[in-house]
Amino acid sequence: MKNLFLAVIALAFITVSCAGGADKKAENQKEKTETKVAKQEKTEPSSKSEDELKEEVAEVAEVVIEGNDQMKFNLDKIEVYAGQTVKLTLKHVGEMPVESMGHNWVLLKKGVDRADFAMAAMNAKDNGYIPADRKGDVIANTKMIGGGEEVTIEFTAPKKGTYEFLCSFPGHHGMMNGKFTVK
Structure with a gap:
């Protein structure tokens, strides 16, 4: 026991x-x-001057944006600084081919009507859906890619302001667009 x-x-x-x-x-x-x-x-707002902040800004802003088979970008806002080199990579994370679900990334100049540009792009299949007579409306763009592909471009960020970006594949601009803010 x-x-x-x-x-x-x-x-x-x-x-x-x-x-x-x-x-x-x-x-x-x-x-x-x-x-x-x-x-x-988030950290507290900085009390540094604008010149001090410019010195801290990276020379290259690396941006990765994804497009999918549901006609959506994963980003609808991108922020960079004026004069900064932008290295933008577009990844098509879907599976559909470029012929039926192609994506590109197009940054328009200020004042360009996104819907008008997209309408003109519908007739520019042979030029990657970038209308030859509207190239002056574009700051930068990627080529058209299909599922599983990616493409990288580099360009210099324009002057301060808010710009629009879109996918110019027919019918995509309504859902695949966003604001590109330059500080």
Whole structure:
């Protein structure tokens, strides 16, 4: 009987000590999660002058934008600085071929009507849906790509302001567009 009593106490002791380790493990996991969240919080606004901030701006703004088979870009806003080199990579993360679900990225000059440009682009299949008579309306553009493909271009960001970008494949501009803000 005494042995049975000691066995029960030993079993209880082992159970309590193992559970304590699990609590500590859960606590450590919670700390790791909180650390990750804290790193994602925004920092306080800078009190530096505009000239000091310009010195901190990277020479090259690397932008990756994805288009899919549902006619959507993953970004609808891109921000860069005037005069900065922009290295933009367009990835078509869908599977459909360029003939039926092609995507490109076109940055229009200020004041160009996106819908008018897209209408003209519908008749420019042989030119990658960039109308030859409207090339003066374009700051930069990628070629047309299909599912699983990607393309990278480099260009210099224009003057401060807000510009529009779109996919000029027929029917895509309504859903595949966004704002390109130059600070």
